[in-house]
Every structure is written in C-alpha cells, then in structure tokens.
Amino acid sequence: MPFQEGALPVRYLGVPLISSKLSYKDCKVLVEKMEKKIDNWTTKSLSFAARIVTDLEKRMRDFLWSGNYHKTVKPKVAWKVVCLPKDEGGLGIRSLSAVNKALLSSHVRSILSNRNSLWVRWIHTYKLKGRSFWEIPSRGRMTWGWRKLLASRSLIRPLMWKSIGNGADTNAWSDTWCNIGPLRAFITPRRIANAGFSLQSSLAELVSHDGQWNWPTAWDSRDHLFFECSFALQVWNKVRSFTNMEDINGGWSDIMAWMNHNSSLQKPDNVISRLVVAAATYFIWQERNSRLFSRNHRTAMVVSHEIITTVRLRLLSLKFKRRFENGSLVDKWKIPDNNLELNPG
Known part of the structure; x- marks a missing residue:
C-alpha cells in the first residue's frame, strides 16, 4: 500500500496522542520548547500548553520579574493582577488557566450545538447516546480528557443558555431556558417520572397544541x-x-x-x-x-x-x-x- 505504517504515540500540536492520561514526562517537551521561546522572547510567538499550566506560568512569572526563567524572585504584583487587561491595570498577559477553561468551554459548546465535526459526532454516538451532556455521570472508567470535560460542567453551566426555537431540541429538564435555571436542579427524576415524562423529554413535549403546559396542575397553574x-x-x-x-x-x-x-x-x-x-x-x-x-x-x-x-x-x-x-x-x-x-x- 502507498503509505507508511506508523505507531503510537504520534504528536499533534506538540503533544503526544496516547490513549491514557498524559504524564508530566509526556509534556516535558513543551516546557523545554517554552524555555527556548523565552530565550528568544522577541519572537512574540509563545506556544501555550494547557496541561502543564503550573510549570509554564511559573517560568513566565520568573521571566517577568527577573528577566531569567531560571531565577525565582518575589513578585511585586499578584499574577492575577498581571493577567488583567491593560485598561484594568494589568499587563494583558494571558492567564493559561483561564485559556484552558476557555478551550474546555469551546469544546462543550461544540457538543451542545452539535457542531458538524467528526469528533462531535463520535461524542454523541459513543458517549452521550441520546442523553443530555449535563446528565452524564462522572464515574467509572473513562478517558482523562472526557473526565475533564465533565468536571468543567459546574463552571460552564450557569453561562450556557439554550435558544428554545420550537422547543424540539431543548431538553426540558437539563437545558437552561428560563431564569430559574435548569429545572433538574429543583425537580427530582422521581417527580419527572411520576408526571409521565422522561429525563430526555423536550420542551416541546411539555406544551400542548393550544399553548398550555402539560405538566401537573400542582406544579404550575x-x-x-x-x-x-x-x-x-x-x-x-x-x-x-x-x-x-x-x-x-x-x-x-x-x-x-x-x-x-x-x-x-x-x-x-x-x-x-x-x-x-x-x-x-x-x-x-x-x-x-x-x-x-x-x-x-x-x-x-x-x-x-x-x-x-x-x-x-x-x-x-x-x-x-x-x-x-x-x-x-x-x-x-x-x-x-x-x-x-x-x-x-
């Protein structure tokens, strides 16, 4: 066949692609790459790696206050202040931890919006299997990356609102579509089941043809x-x-x-x-x-x-x-x- 047979691990964006959790040793090369960039900092094209935020930000702080990433000095200003925008009194340096959270949020948004990509289709087929992303339990055996995405839900969920449209693609219980937040925060699965609904019920299923709520009168009239x-x-x-x-x-x-x-x-x-x-x-x-x-x-x-x-x-x-x-x-x-x-x- 006209192709060369390879073997794992291969690298993508400088990070090894492996099936297990990345170790510090796997990412060490990124730290070394950052050090070379700092040595020639005028290139202004530093590469960030979210998985080794602590080491990278330490070198950035040391370089900022001493001009040498090998030398540690007492910082004159808190790092979170340094990372503020310039018009808010900071230097506009990106916080790598904030960048990492933003990247996780972007992945979650792709899942929720069902973006047209092979990865999103794979997540919906093999991970969600028709369930809401917000309802997937974070337990048992799962890949490290998937566990990190699930762990980000508590941070991301208050910021994610669902556009209702006709209600067919809006989960009545898990999506945030009203001011009081996702209804699952208040209504237990038992109450939902007793009312004749399932955790996968769409908002459209809760509204009758004449515009009235289908849920029990005791819930809302x-x-x-x-x-x-x-x-x-x-x-x-x-x-x-x-x-x-x-x-x-x-x-x-x-x-x-x-x-x-x-x-x-x-x-x-x-x-x-x-x-x-x-x-x-x-x-x-x-x-x-x-x-x-x-x-x-x-x-x-x-x-x-x-x-x-x-x-x-x-x-x-x-x-x-x-x-x-x-x-x-x-x-x-x-x-x-x-x-x-x-x-x-």
Missing part, C-alpha cells in the same frame, strides 16, 4: 397560583388593603383587567398598586418553588410582610408630584414628606 389557592389568597387579602384595589378579588383575570385599565396612569395610588401586584406575584412564585423543591415553608404573614417591606423600600426612592386620591395610603406606607413634591392647588 397561573390562575390557581395567582391568587386562587388558599395560601396565595391569604397573602393577597393581607396586601391588597395597602393598594387602591381593595374591591378586586384574588382572580387573575380581574387583577389583569384592572392592571390593563390603569397601566398608563401615573397616579400615585395606581403606581403603588402595580408595585404590590408585581411584588406579590414574584414572592408567591418564589414561595411556591421553595415549597416544591426544597420543602421550606413560610407563613402567609411572613410572605406578606416581605412584599410590603420590598414595596416600601421602592417607594422611598420615588418622588411623588401628584396627589394621592386615597390619602390613607400615605399613612399606611409611611411615606415621608420629602417624598411628596406636590404642586399647590
């Missing part, structure tokens, strides 16, 4: 949660006396009808009422998640107090230039006189 359930109704009844909505019951449609009718009015009474509705919605949703996922319970009185405290702190930052139609609201919210810039007459 807008009208039930705001504010028809007994707990939410208790909270609403406690806070609505601090608004201009005392004749509005706890029905979501009634509250939204009032909001739509008064949304463009800048009357102080209406501003306060809209703030209370927004805060009540947020804290009841927060309490619902806390009870469902961490089993922490607060009373309606405690949640109501938090709503009122939050709204009052917001009111203290406002200046009201129009009169309150309901004068009792000024007293109820204890709004200081210096927040009332009322025009005479």
